[in-house]
Amino acid sequence: MNVLVYAGPGTSPDSVKHCLESLRRFLSPHYAVIGVGTQTLLNEPWSSKTSLLVIPGGADLPVCQQLNGKGNKVIRDFVSRGGKLLGFCSGGYYCSDKVEFEVGDPMMEVSGKRELKFFPGIARGCAFKGFQYGNEAGALAVALDVNPQLLEMEAGEECLNYYNGGAVFVDAEKYDNVTVLASYKEQVHVDQGDDTRASAIVHCKVREGDVILTGTHPEFVPEMMHSSQEPSYLETVKLLKENDEVRKKFLRACLLRLGLKVNDDEIVRPRLTPLLLSSPISGAVQSIIDDLTADVAADGNLLKCETDNFRLHIDETEISSHMDKQEELEDPDTVTKELIAFTKEIPERKLTFYFDINNYFRYLRESYGALDRVRAGSILFYGEVVTSTSAMPNSNISLLRHLPSGTLLAASVQVSGRGRGGNIWINPYGVLASSLILDLPLAYTHAPVVFIQYLTALSYVEAIKSMGPGYEELPIKIKWPNDIYAMKPEYFGQKLSPNDSEPAWVKICGILVNTNVIGKNYKCIVGAGINLSNSEPTTSVNSTITAWNKFNNKQLEHISPELLLAKYMYQMDTLFNKFKQFGFKPLLPLYYSHWLHDGQVVRLQDYGNTRAMITGITDDFGLLVAQEMDVHGRVCGQKYHLQPDGNSFDMFNNLISKKAYV
Template sequence: MFLALGYISLVQWYRRCRRREVLMSAVRHVVRTSSIVVSRIVTVSSKQAHYSEFVKPKSPGVRTQLHDDDTILLSSITPKNTVNLSTWSRFGETSDSQPHELHVLLEGNISTEVPDLGHHWILKYCQPIAWTRGARAGILVGCSVDDFIDMCTILGEESPKEGEGLDLVSMQTVMTENGPGGDSGISLPDPVDIQRSHLKSDQSNPTDSSANVQETSKSELTNEDKSVKALSPKPPNILIYCGKHDSVRQFQSVSEVITDCVNTDSYTVYHLKHDQVTTTPWLDNTVLLVIATERLYDGTNDIFLDYYNNGGQVMSFGSMFETKFLEREEFQPRASLSVFSMSEKWKDVKCIRGRYNYKGYVGVTSGVCVDVLARDYQQGKPVMMGISGQGTAAGKAVLSQLHLEKDPSEAAMDPDTFDQLKYNNSARIEILKYLLTWLGLDCSQQRIPPLTPASLLTNSPKTKELFLSSLENRLKGRCLTSRSVNLEFIATDVQNLTVSSSHLPVLTSGPHKHKYFSEEAYWKNLKTSCLGQTVLYADVIPTTMTLFEGLQFSVSESIGVVAIAGRQTSGKGRGGNAWLSPEGCAMFSLHVRVPTNSQLGQRVTFLQHITALAVVSGITSMAGYENLDLKLKWPNDIYYSNKMKLGGVIVTSTIMGSTIHAIVGCGFNVTNRNPTICINDIVQQYNAVHGTDLPPCSTDQLIARTVTHIERLVTDFQTHGHRQFCERYYKSWLHSRVRVTVESEGGKEVTITGMDDFGYLEVVTDSGRRLSVQPDGNTFDMMRNLISIKPR
């Protein structure tokens, strides 16, 4: 008997040693490049029973399984997960002055407000460093590789004991940020009652398998700001879940429209990847969960329901989450274009809709109020429902078979569908804002960004020297004064610059950091001898047009100045109209000199047509982009086909001696797809239809190409005159032989024949009489085929 017991003990000892060797080998092999995730397979607490569903990976490629037995699962995630400790609380008065081989994130349930590990077995193997609180506590500890292996073994064998204070569920090795010692030295703020950690996905990862769970990025703060930041809650999170596969691409599309709808000063939008649903603490500081996938795996549906039941707000687009509340009936085998109505405000709106209708008003789950928010136009069946729980802490949800989260560029199956979706895109954005407001989010206008200094940019030191020397006699101190704004030319080493709508510092030297502009892309695409060779660039500015009030008569003829803005806060359009100038819109003002006795000087009104054509030519002259459906609408608009406006031109001019000084202002949408349409939408749709792979365009690239074509078209106009220009212009315009009504002629119908000798619209009546319609006194409504007198 004793021999048998001894043999059994020997076998058990050997198995433990062998298991330890296997674990050690697996951990040492990958721990420096990957996170080792250790999960308890059989949980003791019944409240955590659903965790056993997610610890085993259900699809290849998400994780690499290293070790699996009856009690724990050991797997790896690449690249290694990162924890930013800028908002974590320190454990008492301890510090992490001692270097550790590994940093380990422990996750579980704590029984006290502050983790108390005084009696926990984990302290035998590690040193606690910091903690953060949530649905599951996050506790960071330091240890050696040997101690980590012991912790892995005990995690599967030990049961929580009364008084230990932590029901440990999983562990993972991590890297740390915001510590002077990198991965071994950590600096933490003083112990405070903080919000829970924020999660930020690494958008550079091409696939879900490269999950990189990060805390919020470092803020560039002063010491005083840092102390305030540590005591202040961060903006709450909006999390977007896009399923297991291809989620990074889908997230980028959904996050764009959500960001366009909410006040981004109040929220931060993050990607909740599939692995993060169960391995990271995300519940406490999430104000909205957006579910943008149909199928939910590995117990995520139950976890999302728990979030809702604890007061969370959910927006679901056709996901299985809906079945927790409502019965559905299949309406069609696949998603397709549909028409719906929502209240009295939105009638006959076109949108991609899912496969189901909702059956009636009775929820599967009792204790909720169900409201019909939208109905299908054809059948009158509910396609969008509002769910409200009862009680002060109850959650709210929008369940929608209408895929408002899908941009037309992502959802369109054919060109006609794309056109209809884009035409309804403004309504889509308005409805999304309404729904987000119904869920309690702030969709007010975002705070106007602060103005920034401008930078003086040239492609050669000689050009910069010539520009500055030409201003010397006009400067008062360092300022070039004008009616609207004073330009102060200063070196970059000056601190505490004051920027206002009437005072703009211009940095003339040193390295320049720009948020919305690439000098390299601009100079690569600029092929001019004069125009645009000197750039005044500002990330945020009221308007570029006013910068030339003092400049246009000050610089020499050989200098071509262009003012470019990343964003404008007070952009102006034709007739004093406001011009929306968000990020992603190409915005510039260009100084053009025209001799009065030249071909263009005698017909300077053509300059707006030259600029509009230059925008189109700058794009369609690129290899592969020739057939993009870009058109010109008289007198000064750039259009996608004949459907939607992409941009416009405004020209002001002043005669000084024998020279016309024209300031050409131009703006057109390049990457900003909402609320209407942009160049990259058209490129993406063209790729989908023709099987091409044209890369998206950038604002700096297209501004440079536009300026290049303005110079070429001006030169050609001066050489060959307006008739040859018109022949080229007509190839892109929308109006040849179009029948329109002229109100000033008693409502008579006329036919557009072209432009007259001065660039005005020329029409002919049925009796053969020719008329010229001047843009300053008339408006041309192409959609109504109407020319009417403008009110003054």
């Protein structure tokens, strides 16, 4: 499920940044924490896949201009049906019945009714004077009295939050659907109504849903606050750092109150590790390095690509002096990446704690029989912790153009993993992330490039099921067009009809293919992330094997990341070569043998909720074929062809609808 952080007009970049960072620390990997714009909230079917919507700080009038009417109706419906919402600072103003901000100040005043009305009273501010738009002149470290029902605090502990212009929730104690979670300790500078204390953070029950609104910023991470040189601001940051443990406890308690699955402790993004380039094929690494250094702008050993800079080391492993100079809290998207090219030998095991590169190449050689030429996976970029195996080549074309077809980028952890619709998340150890570079000539006519996503899902499932006797029975299948699902253990052995079976399956692998045109080729970056041994947020391949062994009294061994990646590369190479020769049509029977949708009945939302049965996919463009059914459940004449990238298929609701792209 997703946590959406609104990042459209009205939100400040700093507030969005802190929201994303704090929520990812507490909610990853249980949720994908994603920044989204206005058009997503207005036009995408986001609500069924979202647990929490967050409106960060900034200014609420531009948010009104964007979301009043249609947007707010979607948000209210989402919350009313059980969704959760978190509004920080101006997000708290925005979600109240009425805003009274700096009343009487002709330059600052913002007053008026608001549409959402989750807090049924007035949000009045500024609670403390001194706020100025665009700077931290009025920033404070404010002390909160925390409701002991939310958080039991030890003697001497004080909860301090960053404050910059937030509200008092007036008369919050008198509303039946409102619980005050924290109040301001100090006397506020506006009328707080009849409440005994000025309410700073409130929990509002809205039909089936839950809303928490704040006047302070419990999401702000002090170690990330260093933009100002004002002495008063620096003192504020110092106080927040000294009391940060209680802030984290408090934020965690708020997230738990919303019913979310929250980590016991923050999971701070790990620092990036060097990217190791190696190959058992003689001269392959040196050839890439020669091409790169001849083409890419360089400053000494620093290669300057379009988005990232790479510091190049040739057969050198002692690079700690460079790493020590990086900031304690690095920005993974801007920090210089360390690239070590092994031109003479394969990296030693001690350099890669979570992945044995020598074992990987051994398994790859056993799969192919020999590695005497470049084939899928025979050139490997491996990093223990990277930004994104897909984003690195996709956003650095001067790097991508010199990567031969078959080059593989793999990682044990991604701190900026990418998915469809711009989704970004941190994937932890146990999720095997990889991106394979494949070249396909522009003149290729057998089938469109869209089929590569089908080949990828098919290759991974074939890799798992070809591990040996017994693995072929594992309940792992493909959801159209390219997601891989595993059956929940409680459904093992049950005879399920196509439509009853959907809740029995959970996603374990996502695939995203990015395509660039370079020269006379499509340069495809085939990204995949598979839950191999991490059971969050759903389950994993090895968890499925454990449960399957118990249910069937089997003794199938867990699969190592090195073996799975090698088998996947072999299957992908084999199927891709068949695809280049004959198109996808000869591979359709194999694809159907692994997919979830035989005989499934769906509703076609854009065709008057017509009931139709899925009968296959077209072999020319990979369109899903659904055939209309009559009132007796019989397939009749009308057929519908649906695009894999133009439709949203929520198989749990048996619903196919067009996505709205703007």
